[in-house]
Amino acid sequence: MQINVAQLLKESVGSNRSYQLDKSIGADNISSVKGNLTLTRTKSGIMVNGEMTATVTGICSRCLKQIDYKIDYTLTEEFSSSMDTSKDQYLPGEPDRPTIDDSHVLDLSEVIRQYAVLTMPVKPLCNSDCAGICPSCGHDLNQGHCKCPPQAPDQRWAKLVRLRKESRV
Ligand SMILES: [Zn+2]
Ligand SMILES: [Zn+2]
Structure with missing residues (x-):
């Protein structure tokens, strides 16, 4: 999931774009992720907000059957821009934050995957009253x-x- 944000970076703080996502993942037991993303220009980069639903394959912790279940999660992550597009200068970037690369491409795959992994239940169940x-x-x-x-x-x-x-x- 890569989005070119060159144009958005040139716009004023608060400008935003919405994207619909529907993507197969195939890692960490996540089969697919769907959702709506909003990218907003901030002072130092781009804020990404998303309401996501991931389809996960797992094993019921009680009956050990293989199950597919869904998890809903909210994604909030600010990406720093490594370049000041108005001056064509490199910025120092904020530590601890993902950065937008020099070609102004925002790579969301890792963030989407990590947030899903953090939301996964430790003990999934096929049914809340599985015997x-x-x-x-x-x-x-x-x-x-x-x-x-x-x-x-x-x-x-x-x-x-x-x-x-x-x-x-
Ligand atoms: Zn079960
Ligand atoms: Zn028995």
Whole structure:
């Protein structure tokens, strides 16, 4: 996703352009990204604002099925211009900020990808009430019960239960 901003850099602060994005990515489990981007001329460069939706491929953290899910995220990043177009002079540029290269091309691919990665859930689910799999036989409990006996109560609670019983005496 590269946009030539030579013209926008020549315009006054506050000038803006809108772009529609629909792009396949194919990295970091992101299959595609869609959204609307607004590029606004700032004093030192270009501010990029975007409302994005990424389609991500992952594994449900409960039932381990492969799933495709969507994440919505907002992108806000200011790119410094390395050149003052009105004077044709190079500017020092701001540290910690992506810069627009000398040919005035803004490369958004990396920013779009990074923001998506930061928004991805640590434990994606196929469905918010996914029943998961049986820890004994691996049966997908979304498809009904398996034949395993009910799980023994968690040993970590056993001591608490005993304490509670004793305190009643
Ligand atoms: Zn699931
Ligand atoms: Zn089972």
